[in-house]
Amino acid sequence: MTLITIEQVNELTRERLPFTKPYAFNVLQLKHGEAKVAMPANEEILRPGGTIAGPAMMALADYAIYVAVMSAIGPVEMAVTTNLNVNFLHRPPPGELVAWAKLLKLGKRLAIASVDITARNEDSLVAHATGTYSIPPTREIQSNG
Protein backbone atom coordinates (compact mmCIF):
# COMPACT_ATOMS: atom_id res chain seq x y z
CA MET A 1 0.00 0.00 0.00
CA THR A 2 1.22 3.45 -0.85
CA LEU A 3 1.79 5.77 2.13
CA ILE A 4 0.87 8.86 0.15
CA THR A 5 -2.04 9.52 -2.17
CA ILE A 6 -1.88 11.08 -5.62
CA GLU A 7 -3.73 14.09 -4.20
CA GLN A 8 -1.10 14.50 -1.49
CA VAL A 9 1.72 14.25 -4.02
CA ASN A 10 0.07 16.86 -6.20
CA GLU A 11 -0.42 19.23 -3.31
CA LEU A 12 3.12 18.80 -2.00
CA THR A 13 4.47 19.30 -5.52
CA ARG A 14 2.49 22.47 -6.04
CA GLU A 15 3.48 23.95 -2.72
CA ARG A 16 7.03 22.76 -2.23
CA LEU A 17 8.44 22.08 -5.69
CA PRO A 18 7.40 25.08 -7.77
CA PHE A 19 10.33 24.53 -10.14
CA THR A 20 8.58 21.42 -11.47
CA LYS A 21 5.67 23.51 -12.80
CA PRO A 22 6.93 23.81 -16.40
CA TYR A 23 7.04 20.01 -16.65
CA ALA A 24 3.39 19.53 -15.64
CA PHE A 25 4.17 16.13 -14.10
CA ASN A 26 1.12 13.93 -13.76
CA VAL A 27 1.21 10.99 -11.33
CA LEU A 28 -0.63 8.15 -13.02
CA GLN A 29 -0.22 5.35 -10.51
CA LEU A 30 1.18 4.67 -7.05
CA LYS A 31 2.07 1.47 -5.26
CA HIS A 32 4.29 0.88 -2.28
CA GLY A 33 7.73 1.68 -3.65
CA GLU A 34 6.56 2.33 -7.19
CA ALA A 35 5.37 5.38 -9.08
CA LYS A 36 4.31 5.99 -12.66
CA VAL A 37 4.56 9.62 -13.72
CA ALA A 38 3.70 11.22 -17.07
CA MET A 39 5.25 14.34 -18.56
CA PRO A 40 3.32 15.93 -21.44
CA ALA A 41 5.23 17.39 -24.34
CA ASN A 42 5.14 21.16 -24.47
CA GLU A 43 7.03 24.02 -26.00
CA GLU A 44 9.31 24.39 -23.03
CA ILE A 45 10.86 20.96 -23.20
CA LEU A 46 10.96 20.33 -26.95
CA ARG A 47 14.16 20.48 -28.93
CA PRO A 48 14.07 21.61 -32.51
CA GLY A 49 13.87 18.55 -34.70
CA GLY A 50 11.08 17.26 -32.54
CA THR A 51 12.50 15.45 -29.58
CA ILE A 52 12.39 15.94 -25.82
CA ALA A 53 15.28 17.74 -24.14
CA GLY A 54 17.55 15.51 -22.05
CA PRO A 55 17.35 17.67 -18.92
CA ALA A 56 13.56 17.35 -18.95
CA MET A 57 13.96 13.56 -18.87
CA MET A 58 16.40 13.87 -15.99
CA ALA A 59 13.92 16.04 -14.10
CA LEU A 60 11.21 13.46 -14.79
CA ALA A 61 13.40 10.58 -13.56
CA ASP A 62 14.35 12.48 -10.42
CA TYR A 63 10.76 13.39 -9.63
CA ALA A 64 9.47 9.85 -10.24
CA ILE A 65 12.02 8.48 -7.78
CA TYR A 66 11.01 11.09 -5.21
CA VAL A 67 7.37 10.08 -5.54
CA ALA A 68 8.30 6.38 -5.27
CA VAL A 69 10.25 7.11 -2.09
CA MET A 70 7.24 8.88 -0.59
CA SER A 71 4.95 6.00 -1.58
CA ALA A 72 7.06 3.84 0.71
CA ILE A 73 7.85 6.17 3.62
CA GLY A 74 5.13 8.83 3.47
CA PRO A 75 5.38 12.54 2.72
CA VAL A 76 8.98 13.62 3.28
CA GLU A 77 9.92 17.04 2.22
CA MET A 78 13.60 16.87 2.96
CA ALA A 79 14.63 13.76 1.09
CA VAL A 80 17.38 14.78 -1.31
CA THR A 81 18.95 13.20 -4.36
CA THR A 82 22.56 12.24 -3.78
CA ASN A 83 23.20 10.51 -7.10
CA LEU A 84 21.45 10.26 -10.43
CA ASN A 85 22.77 8.26 -13.35
CA VAL A 86 20.91 8.46 -16.66
CA ASN A 87 21.47 6.51 -19.86
CA PHE A 88 19.78 8.02 -22.89
CA LEU A 89 18.84 5.21 -25.24
CA HIS A 90 16.71 6.51 -28.09
CA ARG A 91 15.49 9.94 -29.08
CA PRO A 92 11.88 10.06 -27.98
CA PRO A 93 9.19 11.29 -30.30
CA PRO A 94 7.81 14.72 -29.39
CA GLY A 95 4.98 13.40 -27.26
CA GLU A 96 4.13 12.45 -23.72
CA LEU A 97 6.71 10.45 -21.78
CA VAL A 98 6.05 8.08 -18.90
CA ALA A 99 8.55 7.24 -16.15
CA TRP A 100 8.15 4.15 -14.05
CA ALA A 101 10.24 4.32 -10.88
CA LYS A 102 10.73 1.31 -8.61
CA LEU A 103 12.64 1.22 -5.35
CA LEU A 104 15.43 -1.35 -5.49
CA LYS A 105 16.34 -0.73 -1.88
CA LEU A 106 14.74 1.13 0.98
CA GLY A 107 17.17 1.44 3.86
CA LYS A 108 17.06 3.66 6.89
CA ARG A 109 19.37 6.17 5.32
CA LEU A 110 19.29 5.55 1.59
CA ALA A 111 16.69 4.69 -1.00
CA ILE A 112 17.88 3.46 -4.39
CA ALA A 113 15.59 3.24 -7.39
CA SER A 114 15.60 2.42 -11.07
CA VAL A 115 13.52 4.31 -13.59
CA ASP A 116 12.38 3.25 -17.05
CA ILE A 117 11.21 6.03 -19.35
CA THR A 118 9.11 5.24 -22.41
CA ALA A 119 6.95 7.17 -24.80
CA ARG A 120 3.34 6.85 -23.61
CA ASN A 121 1.65 3.70 -24.81
CA GLU A 122 4.90 2.29 -26.11
CA ASP A 123 7.16 -0.34 -24.69
CA SER A 124 10.58 0.54 -25.98
CA LEU A 125 12.73 2.47 -23.56
CA VAL A 126 13.94 5.97 -24.33
CA ALA A 127 15.99 6.26 -21.14
CA HIS A 128 16.98 4.27 -18.05
CA ALA A 129 18.08 5.89 -14.82
CA THR A 130 19.14 4.90 -11.35
CA GLY A 131 19.06 7.27 -8.44
CA THR A 132 19.88 7.46 -4.76
CA TYR A 133 17.98 9.52 -2.23
CA SER A 134 19.21 10.33 1.24
CA ILE A 135 16.41 9.96 3.76
CA PRO A 136 16.39 12.41 6.64
CA PRO A 137 16.96 10.84 10.07
CA THR A 138 13.92 12.62 11.50
CA ARG A 139 11.55 11.34 8.88
CA GLU A 140 9.18 9.86 11.43
CA ILE A 141 8.32 13.35 12.59
CA GLN A 142 8.19 14.88 9.18
CA SER A 143 6.05 12.14 7.77
CA ASN A 144 3.20 13.36 9.91
CA GLY A 145 3.31 16.54 7.82
Next chain:
Amino acid sequence: MTLITIEQVNELTRERLPFTKPYAFNVLQLKHGEAKVAMPANEEILRPGGTIAGPAMMALADYAIYVAVMSAIGPVEMAVTTNLNVNFLHRPPPGELVAWAKLLKLGKRLAIASVDITARNEDSLVAHATGTYSIPPTREIQSNG
Protein backbone atom coordinates in the same frame (compact mmCIF):
# COMPACT_ATOMS: atom_id res chain seq x y z
CA MET B 1 42.29 27.26 -28.92
CA THR B 2 38.55 27.01 -28.77
CA LEU B 3 36.82 26.15 -32.06
CA ILE B 4 33.71 28.11 -31.18
CA THR B 5 33.33 31.61 -29.77
CA ILE B 6 31.10 32.64 -26.89
CA GLU B 7 29.00 34.60 -29.36
CA GLN B 8 28.52 31.50 -31.51
CA VAL B 9 27.55 29.44 -28.46
CA ASN B 10 25.04 32.06 -27.43
CA GLU B 11 23.51 32.23 -30.87
CA LEU B 12 23.32 28.47 -31.28
CA THR B 13 21.78 28.19 -27.80
CA ARG B 14 19.16 30.80 -28.53
CA GLU B 15 18.19 29.29 -31.86
CA ARG B 16 18.54 25.58 -31.29
CA LEU B 17 18.12 25.02 -27.55
CA PRO B 18 15.12 27.12 -26.57
CA PHE B 19 14.41 24.85 -23.59
CA THR B 20 17.50 26.26 -21.89
CA LYS B 21 15.98 29.74 -21.77
CA PRO B 22 14.66 29.54 -18.18
CA TYR B 23 18.17 28.76 -16.96
CA ALA B 24 19.73 31.87 -18.53
CA PHE B 25 23.07 30.08 -18.95
CA ASN B 26 25.98 32.45 -19.34
CA VAL B 27 29.24 31.17 -20.84
CA LEU B 28 32.05 32.81 -18.89
CA GLN B 29 35.11 31.24 -20.45
CA LEU B 30 36.12 28.89 -23.24
CA LYS B 31 39.30 26.97 -23.92
CA HIS B 32 39.93 23.98 -26.15
CA GLY B 33 38.02 21.23 -24.35
CA GLU B 34 36.97 23.38 -21.40
CA ALA B 35 33.99 25.59 -20.65
CA LYS B 36 32.93 27.64 -17.66
CA VAL B 37 29.22 28.37 -17.55
CA ALA B 38 27.23 30.35 -14.98
CA MET B 39 23.58 29.88 -14.05
CA PRO B 40 21.98 32.74 -12.14
CA ALA B 41 19.51 31.96 -9.40
CA ASN B 42 15.94 32.81 -10.27
CA GLU B 43 12.45 31.96 -9.17
CA GLU B 44 12.13 29.12 -11.61
CA ILE B 45 14.97 27.03 -10.24
CA LEU B 46 14.77 27.77 -6.52
CA ARG B 47 13.43 25.28 -4.04
CA PRO B 48 11.64 26.51 -0.96
CA GLY B 49 14.15 26.67 1.85
CA GLY B 50 16.47 28.52 -0.45
CA THR B 51 18.46 26.08 -2.49
CA ILE B 52 18.80 25.30 -6.16
CA ALA B 53 16.73 22.46 -7.62
CA GLY B 54 18.71 19.36 -8.55
CA PRO B 55 17.36 19.15 -12.10
CA ALA B 56 18.59 22.69 -12.77
CA MET B 57 22.09 21.57 -11.78
CA MET B 58 21.79 18.56 -14.08
CA ALA B 59 20.76 20.84 -16.93
CA LEU B 60 23.72 23.08 -16.18
CA ALA B 61 26.15 20.14 -16.15
CA ASP B 62 24.77 18.78 -19.40
CA TYR B 63 24.95 22.16 -21.11
CA ALA B 64 28.49 22.85 -19.89
CA ILE B 65 29.67 19.54 -21.33
CA TYR B 66 27.98 20.33 -24.62
CA VAL B 67 29.78 23.67 -24.81
CA ALA B 68 33.10 22.02 -23.90
CA VAL B 69 32.58 19.48 -26.70
CA MET B 70 31.97 22.28 -29.19
CA SER B 71 35.04 24.15 -27.98
CA ALA B 72 37.04 21.14 -29.14
CA ILE B 73 35.24 20.10 -32.33
CA GLY B 74 33.38 23.22 -33.45
CA PRO B 75 29.64 23.90 -33.64
CA VAL B 76 27.85 20.55 -33.71
CA GLU B 77 24.16 20.58 -33.41
CA MET B 78 23.56 16.88 -33.31
CA ALA B 79 25.88 15.77 -30.52
CA VAL B 80 23.72 14.00 -27.95
CA THR B 81 24.19 13.00 -24.35
CA THR B 82 24.31 9.25 -23.91
CA ASN B 83 25.11 9.17 -20.19
CA LEU B 84 25.08 11.64 -17.35
CA ASN B 85 26.05 10.77 -13.79
CA VAL B 86 25.65 13.42 -11.12
CA ASN B 87 26.69 13.35 -7.48
CA PHE B 88 25.08 16.03 -5.36
CA LEU B 89 27.48 16.98 -2.59
CA HIS B 90 26.19 20.00 -0.68
CA ARG B 91 23.05 22.07 -0.90
CA PRO B 92 24.06 25.20 -2.72
CA PRO B 93 23.09 28.60 -1.39
CA PRO B 94 20.35 30.32 -3.43
CA GLY B 95 22.75 32.21 -5.68
CA GLU B 96 24.59 31.91 -8.94
CA LEU B 97 26.25 28.59 -9.73
CA VAL B 98 29.25 28.00 -11.95
CA ALA B 99 29.99 24.77 -13.82
CA TRP B 100 33.44 24.00 -15.09
CA ALA B 101 33.42 21.23 -17.69
CA LYS B 102 36.60 19.60 -18.94
CA LEU B 103 36.89 16.93 -21.61
CA LEU B 104 38.59 13.83 -20.23
CA LYS B 105 38.54 12.14 -23.61
CA LEU B 106 37.76 13.26 -27.12
CA GLY B 107 37.46 10.28 -29.42
CA LYS B 108 36.03 10.02 -32.89
CA ARG B 109 32.75 8.74 -31.59
CA LEU B 110 32.57 9.67 -27.90
CA ALA B 111 33.50 12.65 -25.78
CA ILE B 112 33.66 12.16 -22.02
CA ALA B 113 33.83 15.06 -19.60
CA SER B 114 33.84 15.84 -15.92
CA VAL B 115 32.04 18.83 -14.45
CA ASP B 116 32.63 20.60 -11.16
CA ILE B 117 29.81 22.83 -9.94
CA THR B 118 30.45 25.46 -7.28
CA ALA B 119 28.67 28.51 -5.98
CA ARG B 120 30.11 31.55 -7.73
CA ASN B 121 33.28 32.86 -6.15
CA GLU B 122 33.53 29.84 -3.89
CA ASP B 123 35.76 26.84 -4.10
CA SER B 124 33.80 24.10 -2.40
CA LEU B 125 31.94 21.80 -4.74
CA VAL B 126 28.16 21.52 -4.67
CA ALA B 127 28.04 18.81 -7.34
CA HIS B 128 30.31 16.70 -9.52
CA ALA B 129 29.18 15.13 -12.76
CA THR B 130 30.55 13.03 -15.56
CA GLY B 131 28.93 12.82 -18.94
CA THR B 132 29.30 11.12 -22.29
CA TYR B 133 28.34 12.65 -25.60
CA SER B 134 28.00 10.76 -28.84
CA ILE B 135 29.57 12.67 -31.69
CA PRO B 136 27.88 12.42 -35.07
CA PRO B 137 29.94 10.69 -37.78
CA THR B 138 29.43 13.58 -40.18
CA ARG B 139 30.71 16.18 -37.83
CA GLU B 140 33.31 17.43 -40.29
CA ILE B 141 30.55 18.71 -42.51
CA GLN B 142 28.41 20.04 -39.71
CA SER B 143 31.26 21.82 -38.05
CA ASN B 144 31.37 24.22 -40.97
CA GLY B 145 27.90 25.31 -39.89
Next chain:
Amino acid sequence: MTLITIEQVNELTRERLPFTKPYAFNVLQLKHGEAKVAMPANEEILRPGGTIAGPAMMALADYAIYVAVMSAIGPVEMAVTTNLNVNFLHRPPPGELVAWAKLLKLGKRLAIASVDITARNEDSLVAHATGTYSIPPTREIQSNG
Protein backbone atom coordinates in the same frame (compact mmCIF):
# COMPACT_ATOMS: atom_id res chain seq x y z
CA MET C 1 18.00 -16.30 -31.05
CA THR C 2 21.42 -15.94 -29.53
CA LEU C 3 24.27 -15.44 -32.03
CA ILE C 4 26.77 -17.23 -29.80
CA THR C 5 26.51 -20.52 -27.94
CA ILE C 6 27.45 -21.16 -24.34
CA GLU C 7 30.29 -23.34 -25.58
CA GLN C 8 31.61 -20.51 -27.74
CA VAL C 9 31.40 -18.07 -24.82
CA ASN C 10 33.28 -20.50 -22.60
CA GLU C 11 36.00 -21.05 -25.17
CA LEU C 12 36.42 -17.34 -25.91
CA THR C 13 36.53 -16.63 -22.17
CA ARG C 14 39.18 -19.26 -21.55
CA GLU C 15 41.36 -18.13 -24.41
CA ARG C 16 40.92 -14.39 -24.46
CA LEU C 17 39.90 -13.38 -20.93
CA PRO C 18 42.27 -15.29 -18.65
CA PHE C 19 41.87 -12.66 -15.92
CA THR C 20 38.32 -13.92 -15.35
CA LYS C 21 39.60 -17.33 -14.26
CA PRO C 22 39.47 -16.67 -10.50
CA TYR C 23 35.77 -15.84 -10.78
CA ALA C 24 34.84 -19.14 -12.44
CA PHE C 25 31.96 -17.49 -14.31
CA ASN C 26 29.34 -19.95 -15.48
CA VAL C 27 26.92 -18.95 -18.25
CA LEU C 28 23.53 -20.39 -17.31
CA GLN C 29 21.34 -19.10 -20.09
CA LEU C 30 21.52 -17.11 -23.32
CA LYS C 31 18.88 -15.36 -25.37
CA HIS C 32 19.21 -12.66 -27.99
CA GLY C 33 20.36 -9.68 -25.96
CA GLU C 34 20.17 -11.45 -22.60
CA ALA C 35 22.59 -13.48 -20.51
CA LYS C 36 22.39 -15.15 -17.12
CA VAL C 37 25.77 -15.77 -15.52
CA ALA C 38 26.59 -17.40 -12.18
CA MET C 39 29.64 -16.72 -10.01
CA PRO C 40 30.34 -19.31 -7.32
CA ALA C 41 31.60 -18.17 -3.95
CA ASN C 42 35.22 -19.02 -3.31
CA GLU C 43 38.06 -17.98 -1.09
CA GLU C 44 39.35 -15.44 -3.55
CA ILE C 45 36.25 -13.27 -3.59
CA LEU C 46 35.01 -13.57 -0.02
CA ARG C 47 35.38 -10.77 2.47
CA PRO C 48 35.87 -11.59 6.11
CA GLY C 49 32.48 -11.47 7.78
CA GLY C 50 31.13 -13.62 5.02
CA THR C 51 30.12 -11.49 2.12
CA ILE C 52 31.20 -11.16 -1.49
CA ALA C 53 33.74 -8.47 -2.38
CA GLY C 54 32.32 -5.53 -4.35
CA PRO C 55 34.92 -5.71 -7.13
CA ALA C 56 33.95 -9.33 -7.79
CA MET C 57 30.35 -8.18 -8.33
CA MET C 58 31.57 -5.45 -10.69
CA ALA C 59 33.56 -8.03 -12.64
CA LEU C 60 30.46 -10.24 -12.80
CA ALA C 61 28.27 -7.37 -14.05
CA ASP C 62 30.82 -6.37 -16.67
CA TYR C 63 31.20 -9.94 -17.92
CA ALA C 64 27.45 -10.55 -18.05
CA ILE C 65 26.99 -7.45 -20.21
CA TYR C 66 29.77 -8.59 -22.51
CA VAL C 67 28.11 -11.97 -22.97
CA ALA C 68 24.72 -10.30 -23.59
CA VAL C 69 26.32 -8.11 -26.26
CA MET C 70 27.77 -11.18 -27.98
CA SER C 71 24.43 -12.95 -27.81
CA ALA C 72 23.09 -10.15 -30.01
CA ILE C 73 25.97 -9.45 -32.38
CA GLY C 74 28.05 -12.62 -32.33
CA PRO C 75 31.56 -13.24 -31.01
CA VAL C 76 33.34 -9.88 -30.78
CA GLU C 77 36.65 -9.80 -29.11
CA MET C 78 37.26 -6.09 -29.20
CA ALA C 79 34.09 -4.73 -27.65
CA VAL C 80 35.13 -2.60 -24.70
CA THR C 81 33.36 -1.20 -21.69
CA THR C 82 33.17 2.58 -21.77
CA ASN C 83 31.02 3.07 -18.67
CA LEU C 84 29.91 0.96 -15.74
CA ASN C 85 27.69 2.23 -12.95
CA VAL C 86 26.99 -0.09 -10.03
CA ASN C 87 24.64 0.39 -7.09
CA PHE C 88 25.29 -1.99 -4.21
CA LEU C 89 22.00 -2.66 -2.47
CA HIS C 90 22.41 -5.39 0.12
CA ARG C 91 25.35 -7.41 1.35
CA PRO C 92 25.05 -10.77 -0.32
CA PRO C 93 25.37 -13.96 1.66
CA PRO C 94 28.63 -15.86 1.03
CA GLY C 95 27.21 -18.04 -1.73
CA GLU C 96 26.73 -18.17 -5.46
CA LEU C 97 25.56 -14.98 -7.19
CA VAL C 98 23.64 -14.74 -10.44
CA ALA C 99 23.75 -11.77 -12.81
CA TRP C 100 21.04 -11.23 -15.38
CA ALA C 101 22.11 -8.80 -18.08
CA LYS C 102 19.68 -7.39 -20.63
CA LEU C 103 20.48 -5.06 -23.50
CA LEU C 104 18.45 -1.87 -23.25
CA LYS C 105 19.83 -0.59 -26.53
CA LEU C 106 21.84 -2.10 -29.33
CA GLY C 107 23.06 0.60 -31.67
CA LYS C 108 25.71 0.47 -34.35
CA ARG C 109 28.27 1.99 -32.06
CA LEU C 110 27.03 1.50 -28.51
CA ALA C 111 25.30 -1.22 -26.56
CA ILE C 112 23.74 -0.30 -23.22
CA ALA C 113 22.61 -2.90 -20.72
CA SER C 114 21.18 -3.24 -17.25
CA VAL C 115 22.22 -6.00 -14.88
CA ASP C 116 20.39 -7.38 -11.86
CA ILE C 117 22.48 -9.40 -9.41
CA THR C 118 20.82 -11.71 -6.89
CA ALA C 119 21.90 -14.53 -4.67
CA ARG C 120 21.17 -17.78 -6.47
CA ASN C 121 17.61 -18.96 -6.05
CA GLU C 122 16.60 -15.72 -4.42
CA ASP C 123 14.68 -12.80 -5.80
CA SER C 124 15.93 -9.85 -3.82
CA LEU C 125 18.57 -7.78 -5.56
CA VAL C 126 22.05 -7.44 -4.10
CA ALA C 127 23.24 -5.06 -6.82
CA HIS C 128 22.01 -3.27 -9.93
CA ALA C 129 24.31 -2.07 -12.66
CA THR C 130 24.15 -0.34 -16.01
CA GLY C 131 26.93 -0.49 -18.51
CA THR C 132 27.89 0.79 -21.94
CA TYR C 133 30.00 -1.10 -24.44
CA SER C 134 31.59 0.41 -27.49
CA ILE C 135 31.18 -1.87 -30.50
CA PRO C 136 34.03 -1.98 -32.97
CA PRO C 137 33.21 -0.65 -36.46
CA THR C 138 34.58 -3.79 -38.09
CA ARG C 139 32.39 -6.14 -36.13
CA GLU C 140 30.91 -7.71 -39.24
CA ILE C 141 34.28 -9.20 -40.01
CA GLN C 142 35.07 -10.21 -36.49
CA SER C 143 31.72 -11.78 -35.91
CA ASN C 144 32.63 -14.45 -38.40
CA GLY C 145 35.30 -15.48 -35.88
Next chain:
Amino acid sequence: MTLITIEQVNELTRERLPFTKPYAFNVLQLKHGEAKVAMPANEEILRPGGTIAGPAMMALADYAIYVAVMSAIGPVEMAVTTNLNVNFLHRPPPGELVAWAKLLKLGKRLAIASVDITARNEDSLVAHATGTYSIPPTREIQSNG
Protein backbone atom coordinates in the same frame (compact mmCIF):
# COMPACT_ATOMS: atom_id res chain seq x y z
CA MET D 1 46.84 15.14 8.27
CA THR D 2 45.96 11.59 7.45
CA LEU D 3 44.27 9.64 10.25
CA ILE D 4 45.79 6.34 9.15
CA THR D 5 49.35 5.47 8.18
CA ILE D 6 50.47 3.52 5.13
CA GLU D 7 51.58 0.75 7.49
CA GLN D 8 48.10 0.59 9.05
CA VAL D 9 46.46 0.49 5.62
CA ASN D 10 48.75 -2.33 4.55
CA GLU D 11 48.06 -4.32 7.68
CA LEU D 12 44.30 -3.82 7.50
CA THR D 13 44.37 -4.76 3.81
CA ARG D 14 46.34 -7.94 4.44
CA GLU D 15 44.12 -9.04 7.30
CA ARG D 16 40.68 -7.88 6.28
CA LEU D 17 40.71 -7.64 2.49
CA PRO D 18 42.39 -10.85 1.32
CA PHE D 19 40.58 -10.67 -2.03
CA THR D 20 42.77 -7.70 -2.96
CA LYS D 21 45.90 -9.84 -2.84
CA PRO D 22 46.08 -10.58 -6.59
CA TYR D 23 46.16 -6.85 -7.30
CA ALA D 24 49.18 -6.18 -5.06
CA PHE D 25 47.95 -2.64 -4.34
CA ASN D 26 50.68 -0.33 -3.13
CA VAL D 27 49.77 2.86 -1.28
CA LEU D 28 52.17 5.55 -2.47
CA GLN D 29 50.91 8.59 -0.65
CA LEU D 30 48.32 9.64 1.93
CA LYS D 31 46.91 13.03 2.86
CA HIS D 32 43.74 13.91 4.71
CA GLY D 33 41.04 12.86 2.24
CA GLU D 34 43.46 11.83 -0.50
CA ALA D 35 45.21 8.61 -1.44
CA LYS D 36 47.52 7.61 -4.25
CA VAL D 37 47.61 3.86 -4.90
CA ALA D 38 49.62 1.90 -7.45
CA MET D 39 48.69 -1.41 -9.05
CA PRO D 40 51.52 -3.27 -10.78
CA ALA D 41 50.81 -5.12 -14.00
CA ASN D 42 50.84 -8.87 -13.63
CA GLU D 43 49.61 -11.94 -15.40
CA GLU D 44 46.38 -12.02 -13.49
CA ILE D 45 45.09 -8.66 -14.65
CA LEU D 46 46.43 -8.48 -18.20
CA ARG D 47 44.21 -8.94 -21.21
CA PRO D 48 45.60 -10.49 -24.35
CA GLY D 49 46.66 -7.68 -26.65
CA GLY D 50 48.47 -6.11 -23.75
CA THR D 51 46.09 -3.99 -21.77
CA ILE D 52 44.77 -4.03 -18.23
CA ALA D 53 41.42 -5.67 -17.55
CA GLY D 54 38.59 -3.25 -16.77
CA PRO D 55 37.54 -5.03 -13.55
CA ALA D 56 41.08 -4.63 -12.17
CA MET D 57 40.76 -0.87 -12.70
CA MET D 58 37.40 -0.90 -10.95
CA ALA D 59 38.93 -2.76 -8.03
CA LEU D 60 41.76 -0.22 -7.93
CA ALA D 61 39.33 2.73 -7.96
CA ASP D 62 37.21 1.19 -5.22
CA TYR D 63 40.23 0.46 -3.04
CA ALA D 64 41.74 3.93 -3.53
CA ILE D 65 38.47 5.53 -2.40
CA TYR D 66 38.39 3.27 0.65
CA VAL D 67 41.90 4.32 1.62
CA ALA D 68 41.03 8.01 1.06
CA VAL D 69 38.01 7.60 3.35
CA MET D 70 40.21 6.10 6.07
CA SER D 71 42.75 8.88 5.68
CA ALA D 72 39.98 11.25 6.74
CA ILE D 73 38.11 9.26 9.38
CA GLY D 74 40.61 6.68 10.59
CA PRO D 75 40.59 2.88 10.23
CA VAL D 76 37.02 1.80 9.52
CA GLU D 77 36.45 -1.76 8.61
CA MET D 78 32.78 -1.59 7.86
CA ALA D 79 32.60 1.28 5.38
CA VAL D 80 30.94 -0.08 2.27
CA THR D 81 30.65 1.08 -1.30
CA THR D 82 27.12 2.02 -2.25
CA ASN D 83 27.82 3.33 -5.75
CA LEU D 84 30.71 3.22 -8.18
CA ASN D 85 30.63 4.83 -11.60
CA VAL D 86 33.59 4.30 -13.91
CA ASN D 87 34.33 5.85 -17.29
CA PHE D 88 37.01 4.04 -19.25
CA LEU D 89 38.83 6.57 -21.40
CA HIS D 90 41.85 4.99 -23.05
CA ARG D 91 43.28 1.50 -23.08
CA PRO D 92 46.19 1.59 -20.70
CA PRO D 93 49.54 0.16 -21.67
CA PRO D 94 50.39 -3.13 -19.91
CA GLY D 95 52.25 -1.51 -17.03
CA GLU D 96 51.70 -0.13 -13.57
CA LEU D 97 48.63 2.05 -13.00
CA VAL D 98 48.21 4.75 -10.40
CA ALA D 99 44.89 5.85 -8.92
CA TRP D 100 44.53 9.18 -7.20
CA ALA D 101 41.40 9.33 -5.06
CA LYS D 102 40.16 12.58 -3.52
CA LEU D 103 37.15 13.00 -1.25
CA LEU D 104 34.69 15.48 -2.73
CA LYS D 105 32.45 15.27 0.31
CA LEU D 106 32.81 13.81 3.76
CA GLY D 107 29.48 13.79 5.53
CA LYS D 108 28.37 11.95 8.63
CA ARG D 109 26.80 9.21 6.61
CA LEU D 110 28.29 9.38 3.13
CA ALA D 111 31.70 9.97 1.64
CA ILE D 112 31.89 10.77 -2.07
CA ALA D 113 35.15 10.69 -3.99
CA SER D 114 36.54 11.07 -7.48
CA VAL D 115 39.37 8.94 -8.79
CA ASP D 116 41.75 9.64 -11.64
CA ILE D 117 43.65 6.63 -13.00
CA THR D 118 46.76 7.09 -15.12
CA ALA D 119 49.63 4.95 -16.25
CA ARG D 120 52.51 5.47 -13.86
CA ASN D 121 54.62 8.52 -14.68
CA GLU D 122 52.13 9.68 -17.28
CA ASP D 123 49.58 12.40 -17.11
CA SER D 124 46.87 11.31 -19.50
CA LEU D 125 43.91 9.64 -17.86
CA VAL D 126 42.99 6.03 -18.61
CA ALA D 127 39.89 6.06 -16.41
CA HIS D 128 37.85 8.38 -14.20
CA ALA D 129 35.58 7.12 -11.45
CA THR D 130 33.31 8.49 -8.78
CA GLY D 131 32.25 6.48 -5.80
CA THR D 132 30.09 6.71 -2.71
CA TYR D 133 30.84 5.00 0.57
CA SER D 134 28.38 4.59 3.40
CA ILE D 135 30.04 5.32 6.72
CA PRO D 136 28.92 3.24 9.68
CA PRO D 137 27.17 5.20 12.44
CA THR D 138 29.46 3.74 15.09
CA ARG D 139 32.64 4.76 13.42
CA GLU D 140 33.88 6.65 16.46
CA ILE D 141 34.26 3.36 18.27
CA GLN D 142 35.69 1.47 15.36
CA SER D 143 38.21 4.12 14.55
CA ASN D 144 40.03 3.27 17.75
CA GLY D 145 40.66 -0.13 16.21
